Amino acid sequence: QKEVEQDPGPLSVPEGAIVSLNCTYSNSAFQYFMWYRQYSRKGPELLMYTYSSGNKEDGRFTAQVDKSSKYISLFIRDSQPSDSATYLCAMSYMKTSYDKVIFGPGTSLSVIP
Amino acid sequence: EPEVTQTPSHQVTQMGQEVILRCVPISNHLYFYWYRQILGQKVEFLVSFYNNEISEKSEIFDDQFSVERPDGSNFTLKIRSTKLEDSAMYFCASANGTQETQYFGPGTRLLVL
Structure with a gap:
């Protein structure tokens, strides 16, 4: 079983829609969960991070972690064309920023005006 | 805002040649x-470096790879004898250990012919 799994998409939604992106993972030792956004031919950019199960909100973005199910989600409200990118879930074993990051394969999102 | 920079943005080399990617x-x-992303695949951890030594390396980071911090500002990845399968986007990242993120550079696209 792969360490981190993510539906690659592509996912295409109309502007203003609510987007739900999901990942599952196999190793219960992961403690730190992140979502990165990657525009074409650019480096990953951190959007959200969380340590524990539950929800974390930042503007139009909500990250959700369910450690018991080994499942994490990112919700984007009022999606905009500028949100069109690949979204990478990521996690690490330590509650620090300096541990290596294990990435999912990414979900490609297109928001259509 | 401070950012990680990488040079060159693109590098084309012949199989068996040495390349140095700079950050x-x-x-x-x-x-x-250093992380790498083969086209269409996920971002993969290669190596972490702290206090002038390698902290951790993945199984990808074999004897053909080396890293160095030759001065107070640069961090380099050397591939001694490139193979076709080394063709990928290589991302450098850095962290200060207290902020909740690793910052990624824009990447160097390496093509081995």
Whole structure:
């Protein structure tokens, strides 16, 4: 079983829609969960991070972690064309920023005006 | 806003040649990383570096790879004898160990012919 799994998409939604992106993972030792956004031919950019199960909100973005199910989600409200990118879930074993990051394969999102 | 920079943005080389990819991490950061992303695949951890030594390396990071911080600002990845399968986007990242993120550079696209 792969360490981190993510539906690659592509996912295409109309502007203003609510987007739900999901990942599952196999190793219960992961403690730190992140979502990165990657525009074409650019480096990953951190959007959200969380340590524990539950929800974390930042503007139009909500990250959700369910450690018991080994499942994490990112919700984007009022999606905009500028949100069109690949979204990478990521996690690490330590509650620090300096541990290596294990990435999912990414979900490609297109928001259509 | 401070950012990680990488040079060159693109590099084309012949199989068997040595390449050096260069990164300038954010100036007060202490932890440095290289990741790579083969086209269409996920971002993979290669190596982490702290206090002038390798902290951790993946199984991808074999004897053909080396890293160095030759001065106070640069961080380099050397591939001694490139193979076709080394063709990928290489991302440098840095962290200061207290902020909740690793900052990624824009990447160097390496093509081995």
